[in-house]
Amino acid sequence: MKKYTIGLIRVLTVQDEDLLSRHGKIIEEAFPELKVISRCIENQPKGIYDKKTEEEAKPKILRLVKEFENEGVDAIIISCAADPAVEEAKKLVSVPVIGAGSSASALALAYGRKIGVLNLTEETPKVIREVLANNLIAEDHPDGVSNTLDLMTDWGRKEAINAAKRLKEKGVEVIVLGCTGMSTIMIAPNLEKEVGIPIIDPVIAAGAVALHSLRRLDTWGDAK
Amino acid sequence: MKKYTIGLIRVLTVQDEDLLSRHGKIIEEAFPELKVISRCIENQPKGIYDKKTEEEAKPKILRLVKEFENEGVDAIIISCAADPAVEEAKKLVSVPVIGAGSSASALALAYGRKIGVLNLTEETPKVIREVLANNLIAEDHPDGVSNTLDLMTDWGRKEAINAAKRLKEKGVEVIVLGCTGMSTIMIAPNLEKEVGIPIIDPVIAAGAVALHSLRRLDTWGDAK
Numbered sequence: 001m002k003k004y005t006i007g008l009i010r011v012l013t014v015q016d017e018d019l020l021s022r023h024g025k026i027i028e029e030a031f032p033e034l035k036v037i038s039r040c041i042e043n044q045p046k047g048i049y050d051k052k053t054e055e056e057a058k059p060k061i062l063r064l065v066k067e068f069e070n071e072g073v074d075a076i077i078i079s080c081a082a083d084p085a086v087e088e089a090k091k092l093v094s095v096p097v098i099g100a101g102s103s104a105s106a107l108a109l110a111y112g113r114k115i116g117v118l119n120l121t122e123e124t125p126k127v128i129r130e131v132l133a134n135n136l137i138a139e140d141h142p143d144g145v146s147n148t149l150d151l152m153t154d155w156g157r158k159e160a161i162n163a164a165k166r167l168k169e170k171g172v173e174v175i176v177l178g179c180t181g182m183s184t185i186m187i188a189p190n191l192e193k194e195v196g197i198p199i200i201d202p203v204i205a206a207g208a209v210a211l212h213s214l215r216r217l218d219t220w221g222d223a224k
Numbered sequence: 225m226k227k228y229t230i231g232l233i234r235v236l237t238v239q240d241e242d243l244l245s246r247h248g249k250i251i252e253e254a255f256p257e258l259k260v261i262s263r264c265i266e267n268q269p270k271g272i273y274d275k276k277t278e279e280e281a282k283p284k285i286l287r288l289v290k291e292f293e294n295e296g297v298d299a300i301i302i303s304c305a306a307d308p309a310v311e312e313a314k315k316l317v318s319v320p321v322i323g324a325g326s327s328a329s330a331l332a333l334a335y336g337r338k339i340g341v342l343n344l345t346e347e348t349p350k351v352i353r354e355v356l357a358n359n360l361i362a363e364d365h366p367d368g369v370s371n372t373l374d375l376m377t378d379w380g381r382k383e384a385i386n387a388a389k390r391l392k393e394k395g396v397e398v399i400v401l402g403c404t405g406m407s408t409i410m411i412a413p414n415l416e417k418e419v420g421i422p423i424i425d426p427v428i429a430a431g432a433v434a435l436h437s438l439r440r441l442d443t444w445g446d447a448k
Contacts, residue, residue, distance in 0.1 A: 133357035
């Protein structure tokens, strides 16, 4: 079976090689059809957390996008639930560009029509809001949690489960994780086990959309 | 790589073995990870074309769903863009049940936010309308076409291209095919080549969602 090469962009500066390639490893585990090369933007160790840091990150993301295209990757994933620079990148290169936020919210709609978003702290990313439109029926976040490190503690994990349960009580059928930091610590399986409804992990969703995108084009090639 | 077995339900009565397995073959070609067993409902050679024939088909679909589950398939695809009996089937069995209409419209949203639906004749299926919500900006269909046979003629194909071009002129960025009859004749590659925007084929989309669904659960199993 043909393997595709994916360029994956982390939108925070990571020195640790293990941490840098974490999302890529999650995708490769779920989709062994994909080989993932991970890179990160420079000089933003805290990543994107407001409008200003998003604008700061955009040209750096687009540079990496162009670099990946020049090196011949088959598709590019921007591994952040806010889809930063995804629209711009689509216009810049000819390979598919996939955002984790649009992928997760889009795929959630294949599972149900009453969608909830579980955010880390901030509000629901704009792109997720747009994709879900009036199928977004509730949003929540774990009490007292301010970053993914908190989520890795026993109390943080418990608060995440509580927040997911509150979403379910509001009638939510499917939960989208609104931050790829929750992918990094792979909290989705735990939540799904505790809450009993599908939890859509944005990094895995991006892998699924990348594979759909590439196989679709291959099938077209055969059929044209 | 592990192969999954998919039970695929055609919602019209087909005698011809080739025609019966056509959607399954399209999925297997795009996703060799999936082995597809195709079956069809009985006594409805004209399929589903209104509320009455949909209600007539539902118990037959649910019987096949139960039969597939009993035989141990990993997931079930209901290969119709109207998602007939999908909601009921989800409640009936414990394996994932995937509708072609919800899959196509959901995946389209990972490609863009201005979606158009190209229908065969009738109006846009309700499930596609619900998934797309206010991201659905235009609908159209080929002039003078009343079935997929018409679409296989030179004039029918030309009218389909014209309708897709009209959608693009209205600002549509991605087109969902609103009928799996258009998958049967594999018109998507031709349309995409002529119109130059992504065309989401409902049968291929259902394959992608099935694979996401199964790999997601496998990854959960490892991580739990």
